Amino acid sequence: DIQMTQSPSSLSASVGDRVTITCRASQGISNSLAWYQQKPGKAPKLLLYAASRLESGVPSRFSGSGSGTDYTLTISSLQPEDFATYYCQQYYSTPHTFGQGTKLEIK
Amino acid sequence: QVQLVQSGSELKKPGASVKVSCKASGYTFTSYAMNWVRQAPGQGLEWMGWINTNTGNPTYAQGFTGRFVFSLDTSVSTAYLQISSLKAEDTAVYYCARVGKPYSSILNWFDPWGQGTLVTVSS
Numbered sequence: 675d676i677q678m679t680q681s682p683s684s685l686s687a688s689v690g691d692r693v694t695i696t697c698r699a700s701q702g703i704s705n706s707l708a709w710y711q712q713k714p715g716k717a718p719k720l721l722l723y724a725a726s727r728l729e730s731g732v733p734s735r736f737s738g739s740g741s742g743t744d745y746t747l748t749i750s751s752l753q754p755e756d757f758a759t760y761y762c763q764q765y766y767s768t769p770h771t772f773g774q775g776t777k778l779e780i781k
Numbered sequence: 782q783v784q785l786v787q788s789g790s791e792l793k794k795p796g797a798s799v800k801v802s803c804k805a806s807g808y809t810f811t812s813y814a815m816n817w818v819r820q821a822p823g824q825g826l827e828w829m830g831w832i833n834t835n836t837g838n839p840t841y842a843q844g845f846t847g848r849f850v851f852s853l854d855t856s857v858s859t860a861y862l863q864i865s866s867l868k869a870e871d872t873a874v875y876y877c878a879r880v881g882k883p884y885s886s887i888l889n890w891f892d893p894w895g896q897g898t899l900v901t902v903s904s
Contacts, residue, residue, distance in 0.1 A: 710826075717876055717893075718826065718891075720893075723892075768828075768840075769828050772825055772826040
């Protein structure tokens with residue numbers, strides 16, 4: 675199975691900050707990576723797929739990059755509604771695996 | 782719009798069974814595979830497996846064989862997850878999640894997700 679390691683596991687930031695979350699796969703996944711946002715009591719919501727493709731309707735302050743085993747999610751200017759938990763997911767092979775999550779909190 | 786609507790929360794005793802439904806609307810149900818994902822309280826996301834909505838063939842991830850059954854009723858565009866012999870450790874929110882592209886393999890992102898069904902197992 676491919677292990678996905680996210681860092682940091684939690685992050686405190688302020689509105690307007692630029693933040694970056696990293697996801698590392700235990701083997702190359704050829705950009706088969708998605709990022710999800712989950713708010714308390716809600717289902718995960720797709721933000722990006724294929725590492726860098728923005729899902730329709732997602733604000734452009736969200737961006738993704740990376741290749742091989744290392745990928746990043748960047749939020750260019752945090753908004754109040756962005757405080758949530760973020761997960762990466764590899765879909766290069768089954769079983770699909772997720773990172774352990776990064777909880778983004780207000781400083 | 783495309784959406785998945787799941788059945789409501791369940792409270793079950795150990796040893797009982799539960800069946801969670803996931804009703805799809807806004808798209809052709811049989812064109813997209815359906816996944817099931819578990820989230821234990823305060824924990825991350827765990828993929829349970831998927832079902833081919835065209836053939837009805839299920840595939841279970843390791844750890845989800847034996848007591849877990851995926852099924853379909855294509856006449857009402859609904860996928861089901863049944864869990865038997867419930868244990869306290871089955872307490873979790875269960876999500877259905879469609880693959881992102883039609884006629885594609887299971888190697889795809891998940892979008893959309895159902896709203897989740899909380900299954901609580903307690904005596």
